[in-house]
Amino acid sequence: MSAKRKKADSGQPRFVRRKKExxxxxxxxxxxxxxxxNQMKRLLDLERKIDYYAEKTRQDITPFQPSEETKEKRxxxxxxxxxxxxxxxxxxxxxxxxxxxxxxxxxxxxxxTYRRREINRKKFASFLNDVFVEFDKEKFxxxxxxxxxxxxPATVDADGFEITRSSTLPVTAKISFKFExxxxxxxxxxxxxxxxxxxxSTVVEVNNAVWEYIRANNLRDSESPDVxxxxxxxxxxxxxETLKVSELAKHVGYCLLPPSRIELEHVIQLEDNLHNFGQxxxxxxxxxxxxxxxxxxxxxxxxxxxxxxxxxxEHLEALERAKERREFLLSFADNPQKFILTWVAxxxxxxxxxxxxxxxxxxxxxxxxxxERWTEPATLQYLNxxxxxxxxxxxxxxxxxxxxxxxxx
Numbered sequence: 065m066s067a068k069r070k071k072a073d074s075g076q077p078r079f080v081r082r083k084k085e086x087x088x089x090x091x092x093x094x095x096x097x098x099x100x101x102n103q104m105k106r107l108l109d110l111e112r113k114i115d116y117y118a119e120k121t122r123q124d125i126t127p128f129q130p131s132e133e134t135k136e137k138r139x140x141x142x143x144x145x146x147x148x149x150x151x152x153x154x155x156x157x158x159x160x161x162x163x164x165x166x167x168x169x170x171x172x173x174x175x176x177t178y179r180r181r182e183i184n185r186k187k188f189a190s191f192l193n194d195v196f197v198e199f200d201k202e203k204f205x206x207x208x209x210x211x212x213x214x215x216x217p218a219t220v221d222a223d224g225f226e227i228t229r230s231s232t233l234p235v236t237a238k239i240s241f242k243f244e245x246x247x248x249x250x251x252x253x254x255x256x257x258x259x260x261x262x263x264x265s266t267v268v269e270v271n272n273a274v275w276e277y278i279r280a281n282n283l284r285d286s287e288s289p290d291v292x293x294x295x296x297x298x299x300x301x302x303x304x305e306t307l308k309v310s311e312l313a314k315h316v317g318y319c320l321l322p323p324s325r326i327e328l329e330h331v332i333q334l335e336d337n338l339h340n341f342g343q344x345x346x347x348x349x350x351x352x353x354x355x356x357x358x359x360x361x362x363x364x365x366x367x368x369x370x371x372x373x374x375x376x377x378e379h380l381e382a383l384e385r386a387k388e389r390r391e392f393l394l395s396f397a398d399n400p401q402k403f404i405l406t407w408v409a410x411x412x413x414x415x416x417x418x419x420x421x422x423x424x425x426x427x428x429x430x431x432x433x434x435x436e437r438w439t440e441p442a443t444l445q446y447l448n449x450x451x452x453x454x455x456x457x458x459x460x461x462x463x464x465x466x467x468x469x470x471x472x473x
Contacts, residue, residue: 070200071092071231071300085289087130093115105143107376109297109381110375111469112290112310113290114252114312114369114372115309116289116290116308116309116310117310118310118369119352120139120416125127126346133455134302136351136352137349137351138170138350138352139170139347139349140168140169140170140191140347140348140350141169141171141173141241141329141345141346141347141348142163142166142167142168142170142241142345142346142348143165143166143168143224143343143344143345144164144166144167144239144328144330144343144344144345144346144348145165145167145327145342145343145344146163146164146165146330146332146340147160147162147163147165147339147340147341147344148160148161148162148233148334149162149340150332150333151230151338153230156232158230158232159229159230159231160230160231160233160334160340161229161230162228162229162230162233162235162332162340163226163228164197164226164227164228164229164237164330164332165225165226166226167188167199167222167223167225167226167238167240168188168191168222169188169223169225169346170185170186170191172278177434186221187221187222187223187224188221188222188224189213189219189221189222189223189225190200190221190244191243191350192215192241192242192243192244193214193215193225193242193243193244194212194213194215194238194242195212195213195225195239195240195241195242196210196211196212196213196239197210197211197212197227197230197237197238197239197240198210198237198240199235199236199237199238200235201238203231203232203235204229204231205305205360208229213225213375214270215342224364227248233332233333233334234331234333234334235331235332236329236330236331237329237330237332238327238328238329239327239328239329239330240325240326240327240328241326241327241328241348242326243348244351245350245351247267247268247338247351248266248267249264249265249266249323249351250264250265250266250267250270250321250322250323251263251264251320251321251322251323252270252319252321253318253319253320253321253391254378255300255301256301256314256316256319258271258274259297259298259301260274261279264323266436267316267317267320270316270319270320271312271313273291274286274312274316277298278298279297283295283298285306288441289309290308290310291306291307291308292306292307292308292309293305293306293381294306294307301315302317302318302319304314310426311397317358323347328344328346334339343367374407384434389433400446409422
């Protein structure tokens with residue numbers, strides 16, 4: 065079989081933003097819950113300002129963005145081969161025992177020295193997240209038709225994979241790869257891709273491109289710098305007329321899609337050579353990073369932001385508890401007698417309902433017992449024990465009465 069080579073792209077799943085605890089706890093405006101809580105309102109305003117300046121600082125520093133020297137485009141060469149030997153059986157005298165091998169290696173740079181090649185060599189599995197292989201449905205059952213490998217924390221990297229089966233030839237194998245890239249690259253949806261003229265890129269690069277578009281078209285609000293006025297093109301992308309600077313990353317994340325997996329097809333068949341050996345070769349381009357180190361300044365700032373979020377959530381929980389306690393005391397202070405009578409009536413009603421529910425549950429549980437499998441043999445055993453007990457008592461009565469008669473005589 066003649067070797068062939070193809071180019072393919074790969075990427076990672078879509079980024080999903082985790083919702084903050086404060087957004088889940090604060091379900092209603094604070095002034096409606098407690099009119100005197102102006103301090104909470106000022107705290108929320110302060111949080112919005114912190115989000116604005118934090119997002120502005122991230123755009124200036126561009127955290128975790130690799131330099132041009134460390135981020136590079138590399139090629140992985142895939143070798144998909146097979147070998148087969150006769151394995152006749154009574155049911156199928158033409159059956160063949162075959163093995164499918166999936167191997168690969170990272171191609172070195174042309175100017176790399178021999179020593180550097182040996183030191184920087186990585187296993188093929190270290191570039192993969194998962195591999196999925198599907199064979200012909202007509203020749204294999206559901207159990208043997210699909211084979212999947214997924215990366216786990218306990219995974220030991222290897223240079224390849226081998227699958228062995230026994231069947232008639234030819235057999236078609238559909239192989240799907242998901243490669244791991246650093247930094248992670250995503251595919252843009254059709255509208256954003258048309259606007260930025262980018263097909264796939266990293267999260268940082270996409271955000272930078274959006275910011276360049278905003279600056280070029282002067283879309284920042286002159287009175288409120290933390291507000292972005294979307295033009296017709298951005299409205300088509302994000303679906304809103306205005307958005308805050310702190311929400312821009314979230315809206316951009318909604319436009320990032322996972323690219324399609326790399327899917328290849330290999331036919332396992334008889335070859336015109338001694339060992340029935342056949343091989344296909346493919347080239348896959350990946351974006352890898354050699355010296356990726358996070359910014360320590362941004363790491364400390366992120367830690368401080370997390371601690372502030374935790375503090376804000378604690379204060380929100382304390383406000384919720386204070387609100388419930390305040391409503392309880394206000395209802396008692398307005399009319400103590402009515403409050404006590406209402407409370408006692410509610411307790412009596414709850415107690416009555418609890419007893420009725422408990423009795424219904426108990427009755428239902430007892431009635432359901434008669435339908436259990438062990439009910440009939442248990443009932444028979446219980447009745448047999450009662451009969452034996454009655455017989456023993458009757459035997460004792462008869463023996464005692466006979467003894468009494470003998471003594472009287």
